[in-house]
Amino acid sequence: MRIRKEIQVSGIVQGVGFRPYVFRLATDRHLSGSIRNTSAGVTIEIQGPANEVEDFLAQLPAEAPALARITQVTTREIPCIGDAEFRIVSSIMGETVRALISPDVAICDDCLRELFDPADRRYLYPFINCTNCGPRFTIIQSIPYDRSRTSMAVFPMCEECRREYEDPKNRRFHTQPNACWKCGPQLELWDTGGRRVACSDPVTKAVMRLRIGDVIAIKGLGGFHLAVDATNSSGVELLRRRKGRAEKPFAVMVPDLEAARTFCEIDGAGKEALISQYRPIVLLPRRSGTTITDAVAPFQRDIGIFLPYTPAHYLLFAAGNFSALVMTSANLSEEPISIDNREAVTRLAGIADGFLVHNRQILLRCDDSVVKPMAGRVRQFRRSRGYVPGPVELHKDVPTILAVGAELKNTICLTRGRSAFLSQHIGDLENLESFEFFREAVEHLQTILEIHPQIIAHDLHPDYLSTKWALAQTGVRLAGVQHHHAHIASCMAENGLEGRVIGFALDGTGYGADSTVWGGEALIAGYSRFERAGHIEYLPLPGGAKAIREPWRMGISYLAHTFGQEALGLGITFIHKVARGKFEMILRMMKQQVNSPLTSSCGRLFDGVAAVIGIREDVSYEAQAAMEMEAAALAAPASAGAYPFSLVREDGSWQIGVRPLFEAIIEDLRRKTTVEVISARFHNGLVEILARLAEHLREESSLGRVCLSGGTFQNGYLLSNLIRRLEEREFEVFTHAKVPAGDGGLCLGQALIAAHAAGN
Ligand code: ZN
Ligand code: ZN
Ligand code: FE
Numbered sequence: 001m002r003i004r005k006e007i008q009v010s011g012i013v014q015g016v017g018f019r020p021y022v023f024r025l026a027t028d029r030h031l032s033g034s035i036r037n038t039s040a041g042v043t044i045e046i047q048g049p050a051n052e053v054e055d056f057l058a059q060l061p062a063e064a065p066a067l068a069r070i071t072q073v074t075t076r077e078i079p080c081i082g083d084a085e086f087r088i089v090s091s092i093m094g095e096t097v098r099a100l101i102s103p104d105v106a107i108c109d110d111c112l113r114e115l116f117d118p119a120d121r122r123y124l125y126p127f128i129n130c131t132n133c134g135p136r137f138t139i140i141q142s143i144p145y146d147r148s149r150t151s152m153a154v155f156p157m158c159e160e161c162r163r164e165y166e167d168p169k170n171r172r173f174h175t176q177p178n179a180c181w182k183c184g185p186q187l188e189l190w191d192t193g194g195r196r197v198a199c200s201d202p203v204t205k206a207v208m209r210l211r212i213g214d215v216i217a218i219k220g221l222g223g224f225h226l227a228v229d230a231t232n233s234s235g236v237e238l239l240r241r242r243k244g245r246a247e248k249p250f251a252v253m254v255p256d257l258e259a260a261r262t263f264c265e266i267d268g269a270g271k272e273a274l275i276s277q278y279r280p281i282v283l284l285p286r287r288s289g290t291t292i293t294d295a296v297a298p299f300q301r302d303i304g305i306f307l308p309y310t311p312a313h314y315l316l317f318a319a320g321n322f323s324a325l326v327m328t329s330a331n332l333s334e335e336p337i338s339i340d341n342r343e344a345v346t347r348l349a350g351i352a353d354g355f356l357v358h359n360r361q362i363l364l365r366c367d368d369s370v371v372k373p374m375a376g377r378v379r380q381f382r383r384s385r386g387y388v389p390g391p392v393e394l395h396k397d398v399p400t401i402l403a404v405g406a407e408l409k410n411t412i413c414l415t416r417g418r419s420a421f422l423s424q425h426i427g428d429l430e431n432l433e434s435f436e437f438f439r440e441a442v443e444h445l446q447t448i449l450e451i452h453p454q455i456i457a458h459d460l461h462p463d464y465l466s467t468k469w470a471l472a473q474t475g476v477r478l479a480g481v482q483h484h485h486a487h488i489a490s491c492m493a494e495n496g497l498e499g500r501v502i503g504f505a506l507d508g509t510g511y512g513a514d515s516t517v518w519g520g521e522a523l524i525a526g527y528s529r530f531e532r533a534g535h536i537e538y539l540p541l542p543g544g545a546k547a548i549r550e551p552w553r554m555g556i557s558y559l560a561h562t563f564g565q566e567a568l569g570l571g572i573t574f575i576h577k578v579a580r581g582k583f584e585m586i587l588r589m590m591k592q593q594v595n596s597p598l599t600s601s602c603g604r605l606f607d608g609v610a611a612v613i614g615i616r617e618d619v620s621y622e623a624q625a626a627m628e629m630e631a632a633a634l635a636a637p638a639s640a641g642a643y644p645f646s647l648v649r650e651d652g653s654w655q656i657g658v659r660p661l662f663e664a665i666i667e668d669l670r671r672k673t674t675v676e677v678i679s680a681r682f683h684n685g686l687v688e689i690l691a692r693l694a695e696h697l698r699e700e701s702s703l704g705r706v707c708l709s710g711g712t713f714q715n716g717y718l719l720s721n722l723i724r725r726l727e728e729r730e731f732e733v734f735t736h737a738k739v740p741a742g743d744g745g746l747c748l749g750q751a752l753i754a755a756h757a758a759g760n
Helices: 018-028 048-063 110-117 159-166 202-211 235-244 257-263 267-276 313-322 341-347 434-447 465-471 481-495 551-569 573-591 602-612 623-633 661-671 675-701 716-728 743-757
Strands: 002-012 032-038 043-051 070-076 087-091 187-189 217-218 222-229 281-285 302-306 325-329 356-357 370-374 378-384 392-398 401-403 413-422 455-459 477-481 501-511 517-525 529-534 644-650 653-657 705-707 733-734
Touching: 002 048, 002 313, 002 675, 018 032, 018 043, 018 048, 018 087, 018 257, 018 602, 043 048, 070 551, 110 217, 110 313, 187 202, 202 217, 202 222, 202 313, 202 356, 222 235, 235 325, 257 267, 257 302, 257 325, 267 281, 267 370, 267 378, 281 378, 370 716, 378 392, 378 743, 392 743, 413 434, 413 743, 434 465, 455 465, 455 743, 465 477, 477 481, 477 743, 481 501, 481 517, 481 529, 481 675, 481 705, 481 733, 481 743, 501 602, 517 602, 517 675, 529 675, 551 573, 551 661, 573 602, 602 623, 602 661, 602 675, 623 675, 623 716, 644 675, 661 675, 675 716, 716 733
Parallel strands: 032 087, 217 356, 281 370, 401 455, 455 477, 501 705, 529 653, 705 733
Antiparallel strands: 002 043, 002 070, 032 043, 187 356, 217 222, 222 325, 281 302, 370 378, 392 413, 401 413, 501 517, 517 529, 644 653
């Protein structure tokens, strides 16, 4: 019996070689019918003997191309017609736009082979790509995904490219960015004035400049990088000076896995992440005595390493034989990464010595992603290029919501059905440029996903630009969400949890429900509500935001809290060298409550300890003190012991007290205990007190599930040890991996909480 079926497939099925795949699947079985891209995904009609059609249906998801991600398949029987072959028909616009757009994909092995094959017509062509690789998200204007709606629209295909594009058996069948030397985008080297440098090969020319320690701005997939030879210390220091970036680590690109192994210790999870098609920056323990200069990541144990992901990257390494290149986002401090050639020349004046540019427009900027293997899993620190706009799958349907995140490391989230679409890394919304990018990202994500939110979720902080933007929107419902509640909800959502959990939300700053600065919080939380079950005791933050850049202020705050005036006589280096002249002034500020808001922040506790023990009195980037504390703790012997904290129940919640901690630290400093051991004891003490608190909360609430969220859990030493300790005590522990534990993952929690407030 012959039958005909109509099959709707949704998910990431456009621009990933899905139609040629289906074409082959059908023609191998001598089935007739058609396939076409729709705004919802693809629609297939298939006709033939019933058993062959069923077999086709069974194979369809099973053997789908590597980049395809099928979220739904629906079928219905339709009347047979008289067609004899299987055809691919051109796109039509459907009424609902549901197709998912693929993230940008690193060059595939087939293209890489062709790139270095002198016999291939794309030999050394910097924009080689195919259905399995190349740019996607960053070149798309709108959907359905067709060349005319991408920044490739201005490059008409040559005859040969067109033939590949139209041949269903070709690897480049309907590859929208398909191009070659003859018809596609080209590289050029520009001087600091934006003038084209006359040369036959811009790559070789750029390589010569890099060799002598010049800083070259290189236009890539999601934006410009600033590149400099990572083994050239004066080059790297020059870049630091010019960029005004004193100590924040630079990411380093290495030619291959072998090179990565010479610089870092790489375990299984780290290797998988490095070589994956996403090509994130992977934070890995650095080996000592390598040729990479220390100036790349001063005072850090880890170094951010990644492999080339565009053909041009491979060409640079092949021509230059570099063992490692610094490849850092081309921007000024925390401004968005540059994407436009002319804009880059202006903005990077005085930083770059030359520009390796191309004429394929980047329509949306997208920074490199950053991951770190911790406690057995690869965890997102910055989920961006390669992952976005792939959805985070939810365990249930939610309404359409826009969640606008917090202020630092901002990302936004749009939800539809069971999918949460997180944006690329937008950055710190503290300057106009970032805020512009925020607005662009909101617009663009809504356009390509065709999601028009009914609800906007935002942080409670009245001064965040994201909050202000949300409050200015009309015709939508608004949902204000407490920061740490959102962290815990984000962790719950990522792990598909319902009901209530014990949540530890540890971070630097979040607007508290009592208008103080929270950040060391124990919550009993579900999506619909939370209760603050405990927190680190309140201390004044002398100088407010200033204290975040100057940890010595918190050092004085904790010492004054623990020892009062006697702190001056403690006889420790911190008092002699740093605090003596400022102690009275800070004390007065706190007593008179001048610019000294109360905080329960865990990030500030790390700062305070780091300052007192001499690891760091000032920081030049966010979380620097905590990262250096972690590095110190990791260098300590395994059984260093743990400092005491106090734990008392007061006014209906648990207070974690720091007096015993600082008394013990001072004692150790007098005994000349090393900072490594002190740091380990501090981490271990924190683990112990959190585990004890979890026990109390389990007793009170009968809850046995613990969620860990907030930026502090990007500390691998703390995370691994707390997971282990809680599991020993038979808690079920849930953590972040798919979205960042820090504020980069906050929008997901905001969205889920807003969904519940709306009655889901
Ligand atoms: Zn390819
Ligand atoms: Zn061509
Ligand atoms: Fe936070």
